[in-house]
Amino acid sequence: xxxxxxxxxxxxxxxxxxxxxxxxxxxxxxxxxxxxxxxxxxxxxxxxxxxxxxxxxxxxxxxxxxxxxxxxxxxxxxxxxxxxxxxxxxxxxxxxxxxxxxxxxxxxxxxxxxxxxxxxxxxxxxxxxxxxxxxxxxxxxxxxxx
Numbered sequence: 241x242x243x244x245x246x247x248x249x250x251x252x253x254x255x256x257x258x259x260x261x262x263x264x265x266x267x268x269x270x271x272x273x274x275x276x277x278x279x280x281x282x283x284x285x286x287x288x289x290x291x292x293x294x295x296x297x298x299x300x301x302x303x304x305x306x307x308x309x310x311x312x313x314x315x316x317x318x319x320x321x322x323x324x325x326x327x328x329x330x331x332x333x334x335x336x337x338x339x340x341x342x343x344x345x346x347x348x349x350x351x352x353x354x355x356x357x358x359x360x361x362x363x364x365x366x367x368x369x370x371x372x373x374x375x376x377x378x379x380x381x382x383x384x385x386x
Contacts, residue, residue: 241267241338249338250311251290254362262355266344272335277328287339288363289315294335300327313363315339 246264272278291312298306308314314329349356
């Protein structure tokens with residue numbers, strides 16, 4: 241995945257440029273069309289999945305238990321495991337996902353263990369705790385008083 245696009249993910253704002261450059265090659269992008277369901281006990285269970293864009297809902301035993309959106313993380317490799325054993329994520333809109341497979345995470349840990357730890361730590365943060373990018377300073381032209 242392109243490092244610049246990767247750096248724009250809200251989930252990863254806490255990471256430094258060096259870590260982002262190390263991590264980006266291990267990520268892949270997937271687009272899930274609206275209405276499609278993902279079983280958290282299936283293919284996505286062994287992955288770390290970050291939502292880059294779109295909305296989804298999590299259902300367990302027929303009940304909606306959570307809503308997901310940009311910046312949310314799911315999958316077995318995510319920092320926090322859900323309190324339910326099996327669940328389904330349904331894409332309410334098209335979802336653009338950034339995915340780290342179990343194999344990619346294993347390779348990342350072997351090649352750049354510090355970057356892998358930083359990724360998992362950033363994904364475990366509550367969205368309200370993530371550092372947001374600071375806007376660039378705005379310079380104003382001030383007319384001197386006469």
